[in-house]
């Protein structure tokens with residue numbers, strides 16, 4: 251271990267690392283295959299990692315949580331590929347139009363990627379679709395099919411196609427985006443809750459299947475995070491979510507991204523098959 255100062259490594263980063271915010275604690279885990287921690291600031295929550303030389307796929311990375319995850323990986327030196335049904339320009343990432351429910355689109359994107367960088371070190375299964383906020387009895391079957399396809403079957407398919415690359419390398423990190431809904435079941439979101447519970451169970455099962463190699467599979471389960479996904483439910487619903495939140499606020503995309511990067515780093519190498527709460531204390535277990 252040796253000391254270093256935050257900011258030395260990424261002087262031009264415009265991601266809010268709070269310049270001059272007193273990064274006086276720092277750790278570097280040398281020799282670890284997966285991303286040493288470069289520095290950790292006082293109480294700002296900003297941690298910098300070194301993911302240089304690693305290739306990351308972030309599904310649904312055009313906006314919201316996925317965008318913050320992709321941005322933090324770029325800041326940490328990784329080669330980042332964003333797969334999204336609506337690709338958007340994002341500095342220093344490669345963006346591809348991929349619908350995670352379409353196996354042929356995933357295969358094409360993978361072939362293109364592998365022709366340029368044969369390794370995939372990290373997969374963040376983040377693409378998500380909340381669907382209609384309605385009682386189950388009023389939910390159109392086509393709608394719940396779509397919710398399951400994007401949030402659950404999309405995770406299966408992307409993972410199914412990328413896992414052999416990690417298997418060949420003997421290592422990899424997979425982070426699946428679940429939800430508080432998948433742990434507690436939220437009224438008005440029955441199909442989304444079921445899909446998310448499926449992601450949680452899939453994470454636990456897969457982690458145990460692949461842990462003979464250095465492949466770790468974990469799940470992050472956010473409560474309400476301030477993105478388009480919940481904003482489109484309207485101010486009334488968002489206010490209710492804030493009221494139900496012990497700290498009386500929504501989470502931020504940067505807070506979720508920070509946890510995702512930590513899960514892909516050397517610091518969490520002993521964690522697998524686990525579900526990490528990001529609900530501001532709202533989840534009871």
Ligand SMILES: NC(=O)c1ccc[n+]([C@@H]2O[C@H](COP(=O)([O-])OP(=O)(O)OC[C@H]3O[C@@H](n4cnc5c(N)ncnc54)[C@H](O)[C@@H]3O)[C@@H](O)[C@H]2O)c1
Pocket residue numbers: 309310311312313314315316333334335336348349350351375376377378379380400401404427428429430471472473474475476477478479480
């Ligand atoms: N925001 C929250 O409160 C919250 C809470 C719990 C879990 N989550 C989960 O976090 C993840 C990200 O959520 P967000 O709030 O950033 O959502 P968002 O709606 O802001 O972004 C979702 C992204 O996924 C992409 N996407 C949707 N369908 C896709 C498909 N079929 N193929 C590829 N890309 C697709 C969208 O284009 C978008 O870029 C989702 O899995 C969501 O379920 C969010």
